[in-house]
Amino acid sequence: MGHASTKFVESFKHLHPLESEFGSSPVESMSKEAKSRNPNIACSRNRSELASFWRGNMPTTVKPSDLSEGMQNAFRVNDCMNQLVLEHLDARAWKAQLPGAKTRTIAAIICHVHNVRCKWLRLSAPHLKLPQRLDRTRCTQKQVKRALAKSAALCSRMLGEALSNGNVAKFHRDGWARPWTPGAAMFAYMMVHEAHHRGQVCMLAHQLGFPLPQRVGYGMWSWERLWKECGFGSLR
Numbered sequence: 001m002g003h004a005s006t007k008f009v010e011s012f013k014h015l016h017p018l019e020s021e022f023g024s025s026p027v028e029s030m031s032k033e034a035k036s037r038n039p040n041i042a043c044s045r046n047r048s049e050l051a052s053f054w055r056g057n058m059p060t061t062v063k064p065s066d067l068s069e070g071m072q073n074a075f076r077v078n079d080c081m082n083q084l085v086l087e088h089l090d091a092r093a094w095k096a097q098l099p100g101a102k103t104r105t106i107a108a109i110i111c112h113v114h115n116v117r118c119k120w121l122r123l124s125a126p127h128l129k130l131p132q133r134l135d136r137t138r139c140t141q142k143q144v145k146r147a148l149a150k151s152a153a154l155c156s157r158m159l160g161e162a163l164s165n166g167n168v169a170k171f172h173r174d175g176w177a178r179p180w181t182p183g184a185a186m187f188a189y190m191m192v193h194e195a196h197h198r199g200q201v202c203m204l205a206h207q208l209g210f211p212l213p214q215r216v217g218y219g220m221w222s223w224e225r226l227w228k229e230c231g232f233g234s235l236r
């Protein structure tokens with residue numbers, strides 16, 4: 001386990017070169033003296049202190065309309081990151097299984113990302129024409145690339161309609177879960193789900209012996225460039 005996690009950190013470093021590995025939390029950015037005054041904060045246990053930190057540091061200058069458009073665009077840029085990975089992923093890694101491991105293949109993980117988007121759309125935006133679900137045992141890298149581009153465009157549209165009081169009144173992340181009022185949590189949930197599985201794919205590729213080229217790592221985090229390439233102008 002320890003070995004596996006070290007391996008993961010190594011591969012993550014490799015693919016995430018422009019940002020620090022874990023970032024700094026409000027707790028980490030506090031002075032040593034402040035931490036020692038409040039041991040609860042120092043060990044990240046006091047949630048209400050953290051909540052009040054965030055409340056006091058919320059940006060107040062962003063207009064809601066900018067935010068909605070920005071979130072739609074950001075979801076598309078997130079998919080450009082997926083596209084970049086798919087474009088450069090070695091074909092031998094696509095359906096390969098790690099010896100002895102009962103983990104999903106890369107093909108299965110990426111199909112899952114698309115199929116989960118289809119579920120969000122089916123439950124939250126039934127008026128939109130659903131893309132076809134993918135069969136993880138049969139789909140090719142190229143088919144998945146095209147399918148992801150379609151479902152990303154639809155999810156971006158769903159976000160736009162949800163955040164502007166349009167046709168999407170509630171976000172249903174799953175049939176069993178309580179629906180949410182559309183907002184930042186919906187957007188964050190969608191993005192984090194993608195990032196989680198993209199990380200798995202990068203790690204698996206590395207462990208299978210087909211690491212993604214270093215330039216893909218740089219490319220994925222060149223958000224100014226991706227933003228422009230998606231046709232959204234300069235990132236402000």
Ligand code: NI
Nearest residue numbers: 112116193197
């Ligand atoms: Ni998932």
